[in-house]
Amino acid sequence: MVTTYSYLLPLAGLVTLQSCHSGARKSNKDAKPLNIVYIMTDDHAQQTMSCYDKRYIHTPNLDRIAAEGVRFTNSFVCNSLSGPSRAVLLTGKHSHKNGYTDNTEGALFNGEQQTVQQLLQAGGYQTAMIGKWHLGSTPTHFDYWTILPGQGEYYNPDFITPEGKIRREGYVTDIITDMGIDWLRTKRDKTKPFCLFVHHKAIHRNWMADTSDLALFEDKTFDLPANFWDDYEGRIAAGKQEMSIDKDMTLIYDLKMLDNQVEDHYRTLYVRKNDTLGTYGRMNTAQKAAWNRHYQPIIEQFKKAKLKGKELAAWKYQRYMRDYLKVVKSLDDNVGKLLDELEKEGLLENTLVVYASDQGFYMGEHGWFDKRFMYEESMRTPLIMRLPKGFNRRGDIPQLVQNIDYAPTFLDLAGLPIPDDMQGVSLLPLLRGENPADWRKSLYYHYYEYPAEHAVRRHYGVRTERYKLIHFYQDIDSWELFDLQEDPMEMHNLYGRPGTEDLTRELKTELERLQLQYDDPIRSLNN
Incomplete structure (x- = not known):
């Protein structure tokens, strides 16, 4: 039997929203200029922030941003992929306009084009980029920058600076946060407003936790998503993907089952001499000892269990969830450190603090990890903001927003004009508590x-x-x-x-x- 569907048609009379040029600088000469701190993570699923979803983890510091500001409940990306999403952030333009459409080998972001940091810098702002860049080219129009090469490493990572490459001892999320705090304390000109980008490697594959967090979540069993065993009926492309937890999540690289007896069809791809996990070979003696104490018993239990079929897929899901959430825990701790530093320095009242991810992520929905698809879990991204003094909006903002809107918002907050060729719109009217009748009713994705x-x-x-x-x-x-x-x-x-x-x-x-x-x-x- 064929079911007949009838629907209301909600799209008539749509208005094309134009960028606001209202500005946010106050005429009062004694008012402090407004700063911007933009914290971005990689692959952070909205489902794993407790201000959005309480099923998996408590994230008190991220929740603090939302509680002291706003939570966007309909925030999306234009192209659910790391490099392209970062290019959208910097340009306020869709991928086909900024020229960075994908992460294929050799892709380079054109830093000579107009960017938000260039316009802020020209408007008297100090600009700083710390952490994951992932755009191939060298950062431009930043007064200070220190970036991870490529994806970066979780342990004892290298950083690229204008002076060359340096290696820092420790866990990458701690290091990036500490570098951001050091810039705030010692490297900025405290007479000028600033825009600081703090871009984390977390929570990117392969989800390697700080050694201090390895034991977390091991006593927790997570319910499989209702559509974990999706058969993709009626969705041809979904059936052709290679991001299944069952078939494509690897025992060695993803789940750390470092043992010669564990069969893994990715072994030849990921085994690099004696450095099976890449990052594992970078660990110091103490880090390796902690890592082995945690994972070796799990490896032994796994070998004895000899799981196959659906039992193996379900076991993979539990390991994935535990490792992923451990990385979230460290991220949340470090967001708290940065917030405390801003408060200690007296900067919170005149600083917009933004937290977002470059895209969403699948936590087992449709049986998947990763992103890319236009389906909700990857197109949708967390976006929370702690607002500076003078912006009294609190709670949820339900309007449709997209990452093309970040650059116009930062310029508007700084009181700078928004170029007509930027395709996003300023979110400041929403942050002021306005409810524009002509706000966009649809979003474009490619x-x-x-x-x-x-x-x-x-x-x-x-x-x-x-x-x-x-x-x-x-x-x-x-x-x-x-x-x-x-x-x-x-x-x-x-x-x-x-x-x-x-x-x-x-x-x-x-x-x-x-x-x-x-x-x-x-x-x-x-x-």
């Missing part, structure tokens, strides 16, 4: 990296407050339509079903409108 790791096909689409329409293209030509209100887990593709014709037509019209607005030449593939 993912480019295929063929590549995880085999997620190229696709683009539109997301409204209730619906999502996706077009997979290149090696396959497939459309997907979801009602997020009735099917929040995106299990039932409604495209082509009787009763959805008018909705589909209207969503395609809206998709084309967005592609015209953002000048994406891919729009010819819409029909």
Whole structure:
């Protein structure tokens, strides 16, 4: 039997929102200029912040930002991939406009183009970038920068500076935070406003915790997501991915089962002489001892269990969740350290503190880890802000926002003009408590990296407050339509079903409108 669907059409009369140029500097000459601290993590799932979701972990310091400011409940990215997401942050433009569409080998961000740090610097701000850069090229228009090479390492990491490469002893999340604090204390000009980017490696694969946190969560068993055993019926691209916890999460690289008796089809890829985990070989004697004390008993238990099939997949999920959340715990601790330093230095009242991730992540939903797809868990990203004095908005902000909006927001806060070619809009009206009637009603997404790791096909689409329409293209030509209100887990593709014709037509019209607005030449593939 075929089910007939009928829907209200919510998209009529959409207004194209233009960037605000209102500024935030006060005319009072005694008012302190407003600073910006932007904290970014890599692959932080919104599900693993307790201010969003209390199922997995308590994150008191991240929760503090939300409690003393705002939580965006509909925050999304344009392209769920690390490098492209960072390029969007810096330019306020979609990937096809800033030129950094994917992470393929040799990809370089063009630092000569207009960036938010360039405009802030020209407007009298000090700019600093510390931590994960992951854009291939050398940072530009920063008064101070120290970055991880590539993905960086969890233990005893190298950093690239203008003077050359240095190695720092310790755990990477602690080190990046301490470097940010040191810049605030000793390296900035305290007579000038600043914009400090603190970009963490955490919580990127392969989820290696600080040795002090290795024992955490070992007594906790996590419920499998309701769609963990998804069979991807009606979703061709979802069935072709290679990011399954069952089939693609590795025993050695991801789950640290360092033993010659453990079979792993990724062994030849990840074994590097005597440094099986890459990072493991960088550890000092004390770190290795702590690591081995923790993981060796787990390895022995795993070998004895001889798990297969669904039992093995479920075991992998538990190991993944525990390792991931340990890295979150260290991140949350370090956010607290940075907040305490800002308070100690008397900076909180005149500083916007932003916490976001470069994209979301799958915590077993659809049976997956990683990101890339336009589905909710990866397109959706955490975004919380602690607001400076004078901004009284508190609680949730429900409007649709996207990472193209960060750069315009920072410029607006600094009282600087927002260039017309920036495609995002300032969030300051929302932070002031306004509720603009003409706020955007839809978002545009475009993912480019295929063929590549995880085999997620190229696709683009539109997301409204209730619906999502996706077009997979290149090696396959497939459309997907979801009602997020009735099917929040995106299990039932409604495209082509009787009763959805008018909705589909209207969503395609809206998709084309967005592609015209953002000048994406891919729009010819819409029909």
